[in-house]
Amino acid sequence: MNFDLKTLELAAAASEKCDLLVVLLPDGLKPGKDALSALAALAIKNGDLSTKAGKQLQLYQVPAVAARRVVLVGHGDGSARATRQAVQAVGSAIKAAQTKRLVLCFAGKASAGAVSACVQAVAEASYVYVTTKSKAEARSLNRCVVGVQDAPAAREDFDAGVALVAGIEFAREWGNRPANHATPSLLADAARTLAKLPRIQCKVHGPAEVARLGMGAFLAVARGSEEPLRFIELRYNGAAKDQPPVVLVGKGITFDTGGISIKPAPEMDEMKFDMCGAASVLGAFRALGELQPPINVVGLIPACENMPDGRAVKPGDVVTSMSGQTIEVLNTDAEGRLVLCDALTYAARFKPAAVVDVATLTGACVIALGGVRSGMFSNNDALASALHAAGEVAQDPCWRMPLDDDYAEGLKSNFADMGNVAGRAGGSITAAKFLQKYVGEMPWAHLDIAGTAWKGGASKGATGRPVGLLIHYLLGQAQVAQPARKPATAKRAPRAKAP
Incomplete structure (x- = not known):
């Protein structure tokens, strides 16, 4: 599986063509004027979504959003641990056969270790053992884009996560x-x-x-x-x-x-x-x-x-x-x-x-x-x-x-x-x-x-x-x-x- 790191605000994330868009919403979210921000703010205001790590709201073919499926998921305090909990909560959607391209976007600032934790959790959720199976389907997910507010600042953390995935999967x-x-x-x-x-x-x-x-x-x-x-x-x-x-x-x-x-x-x-x-x-x-x-x-x-x-x-x-x-x-x-x-x-x-x-x-x-x-x-x-x-x-x-x-x-x-x-x-x-x-x-x-x-x-x-x-x-x-x-x-x- 290929991972990419990209500077991506929520407004731009809405234009990303993918099978699944996962948006991590931290505590104290300050929504912008874009469609995803407005949707998240409304869901939180009406009590249909909590920003507690792992709480989620699944949506399908949202107007003005290019992704076929969207999951808004609580990111809690935005820590590495909360990131892992949030991604694990949507693991079944990540592993689904129809998810070949995934975009995972941080709605807030990515804290130390959070991007690495995100990459590792995605890999763990999508992992499939196939070596000794005759007709096994390989891992359906083949590309994951991790969107953050500042990609250059998160590069070292991202590279560490990718390297750890290589070692853990080996x-x-x-x-x-x-x-x-x-x-x-x-x-x-x-x-x-x-x-x-x-x-x-x-x-x-x-x-x-x-x-x-x-x-x-x-x-x-x-x-x-x-x-x-x-x-x-x-x-x-x-x-x-x-x-x-x-x-x-x-x-x-x-x-x-x-x-x-x-x-x-x-x-x-x-x-x-x-x-x-x-x-x-x-x-x-x-x-x-x-x-x-x-x-x-x-x-x-x-x-x-x-x-x-x-x-x-x-x-x-x-x-x-x-x-x-x-x-x-x-x-x-x-x-x-x-x-x-x-x-x-x-x-x-x-x-x-x-x-x-x-x-x-x-x-x-x-x-x-x-x-x-x-x-x-x-x-x-x-x-x-x-x-x-x-x-x-x-x-x-x-x-x-x-x-x-x-x-x-x-x-x-x-x-x-x-x-x-x-x-x-x-x-x-x-x-x-x-x-x-x-x-x-x-x-x-x-x-x-x-x-x-x-x-x-x-x-x-x-x-x-x-x-x-x-x-x-x-x-x-x-x-x-x-x-x-x-x-x-x-x-x-x-x-x-x-x-």
Whole structure:
């Protein structure tokens, strides 16, 4: 889908030929003398429309308006959050088959982040998964014009929104693909396509290389599958070589049966989403390729399946991680932390400014936070604050959880340096405590996205979270680092086509 940004007052918006015209009406609207303004003012005066975010009035073939359908929708205080609510409220009209060209016009001044939120909400409302459908209709909406009072002033916000859409939809695509269409090898191929974007490099390690690295925990998880593992290494080089990178680590279990500790059959199909941490890292790099911020970023994705067969790791087996620490595998369904711990050890070689791992790690986090906020654990207050703030701005929120040392007591083992589980109580916390044993003094945060990476039921599908949070965090870190260090000299690349 194509997005355009245009300086557009309501009087001019009435002349825009389109299938659907959406007009965002803020609190305290001061209507002009044009037809749309008069119509909105009359509807508000008579109580047929409220400017509360999401309240709407749908109209058809309005005289003196070129659009076939018009929706007047309340925009509340005009904030990014209100913008998202307003656009979501008209989502069914945006997604309708007859809506091929959409004009969305801000009747008031676009506040900071509102244009980006608008673009993202339109993309979310119109998204359609088609990859494995034989006769599926593609997304009907092919062009969206965003009209604002001052297009040049809103350009940076608009470009950020378009880049985030590219990243989020890349993550959603790979999250939604069935496991036989998103194997570790195919995930590696997806990462390689990102290397076509400016400043991005990709390296893929196979089983032999992973064995030479001594990643015994990662290898143990992959043993039960016929699909060969892949360890994906992405690099975005946007700053000077001596600037420490931020390392993003994404859990890439492309299908999780639970292994020998096999999961119950109901809803096991949703375990194709167990690589959404990996998908979010891919999506973040897709957005970085568009935005080109002055920062260095490394992406690490340990990708494999967790399957039960005669070679699979068994409960009670002891494996040796890349760090040299031994692990008693008490439950083979706690496999995500086993692949992540080796990736976290590998991350230390980059001497990172920060490490953020992203994983659909525990059902316990879903019980704790539901599907609203991702769980966030960190050994560094500054990093935790930055991630929390980024999530709020991105409307992709997280919530900091505790990491008291007492929670690690249950990980003690009689037969290894630690067990991989510590019982049901505080399960998301003990999982984080396990990972913390592999980060040393590195500033580190763990995002448990088990409740936010996908939705079930009638709206089943990947959400693309937390790409928005990650990108806003990285952009914030780029701003912090920019005054102190001279970024790599390069002209901004033209917007790349999606790989």
